[in-house]
Amino acid sequence: MEYVPSGKEISHFPFLKKAQDPIRTRFASLGSLLSTPKGQAIVAFAVARIQDALSQKKTRAPEVHESPEDEIAAYALARIIVSCVNDKQLIDRLTRYEAERAYYFLVNEEEWNSRYRQGEGEYSRLWDAIAEELGIRIENDRMPVPDYVELVAPLHDDRYRLINRHVVQGYVTIDKSERYDLLRERVRVLLRRDLPHRVPKEICEQLAPKAAEIKKIYQEQMLRQFGKVEEGAFPPCVQALISALAAGTNLTHAGRFSLTAFLHNIGMDITGIAELYARSPDFDIEKTMYQVEHITGRGGTSTEYTTPACAAMQTTGLCVHRDAICEKISHPLSYYKLKKSRVPRRNAAQKDEPKPAPSADNP
Numbered sequence: 001m002e003y004v005p006s007g008k009e010i011s012h013f014p015f016l017k018k019a020q021d022p023i024r025t026r027f028a029s030l031g032s033l034l035s036t037p038k039g040q041a042i043v044a045f046a047v048a049r050i051q052d053a054l055s056q057k058k059t060r061a062p063e064v065h066e067s068p069e070d071e072i073a074a075y076a077l078a079r080i081i082v083s084c085v086n087d088k089q090l091i092d093r094l095t096r097y098e099a100e101r102a103y104y105f106l107v108n109e110e111e112w113n114s115r116y117r118q119g120e121g122e123y124s125r126l127w128d129a130i131a132e133e134l135g136i137r138i139e140n141d142r143m144p145v146p147d148y149v150e151l152v153a154p155l156h157d158d159r160y161r162l163i164n165r166h167v168v169q170g171y172v173t174i175d176k177s178e179r180y181d182l183l184r185e186r187v188r189v190l191l192r193r194d195l196p197h198r199v200p201k202e203i204c205e206q207l208a209p210k211a212a213e214i215k216k217i218y219q220e221q222m223l224r225q226f227g228k229v230e231e232g233a234f235p236p237c238v239q240a241l242i243s244a245l246a247a248g249t250n251l252t253h254a255g256r257f258s259l260t261a262f263l264h265n266i267g268m269d270i271t272g273i274a275e276l277y278a279r280s281p282d283f284d285i286e287k288t289m290y291q292v293e294h295i296t297g298r299g300g301t302s303t304e305y306t307t308p309a310c311a312a313m314q315t316t317g318l319c320v321h322r323d324a325i326c327e328k329i330s331h332p333l334s335y336y337k338l339k340k341s342r343v344p345r346r347n348a349a350q351k352d353e354p355k356p357a358p359s360a361d362n363p
């Protein structure tokens, strides 16, 4: 018998076709829906969802507070709002949140586990339904190598490297907890692939106040997160770009773009960025300000750019002087965050170290 998820289950996995089909009709005239009280209420749920994605402490209550349809509509609208904001990192945050949320519900919902799990070693029917729709083929705890390789490509955990796996006759053995990790990754990739949506201009205009609200919250959070700019924590690729500037080397377009986006993303203001460029012997204030304002979304375009990930930096030849921290991260911003978090500890440790006794050489 075909498995039919309940409304509550569907609202926990709003990306499923069964969840999306009714929404399509509802969103066919999104412009008029937004101007109704019902539409406004859905906008409020959508904004709350994005705020939850941005907050450190997530609220993942299994109860459905509104109707399952409203929860699903809020999911869809949240994706539309972040598409209007069109900031890559914000989009990444929302897709990661949705993937984590699906993972959480799938793993923790006791009701599902008792209701659908058929026995040790067998997957729940809910798992089967989701995996099938997402194209995850795991049978008898094994997955075909090509599927596996594609699925784990963005994961950086060593245990997922093919060389560390048990492979038999073209199949990779997957244990129980791993199948949930793989599903989460699949959800993230699929949800990210569809974003940003091409949203009609009129809809973005209607949603502009909410988009601005989200943008403000996000920017404040980024500033809090990165705090004071710490040049000593810059990743080697960024340090190399700054050294090249100081040495009078003309940076490539990709180099200028990556450096500016990085400095902007960690909260450096436009003047600070321009001052860095002033270290270059051929510094041209007007040209620099134009480029910086364009990349930071102030030059007549509302698009703010994000530092390219390490994979993209490698493609443009900007990933240089990799060090041990580089092995742990996939994004220069993660490098910065990680190294910066270590600085106070290092300073504290240095403070605690016994000081050498004063001497003539060491007063």
Ligand code: SF4
Pocket: 235, 236, 237, 238, 309, 310, 313, 314, 318, 319, 320, 321, 322, 323, 326, 330, 331, 332, 335
């Ligand atoms: S691995 Fe990433 S952070 Fe490290 S140097 Fe390359 S691009 Fe920069």
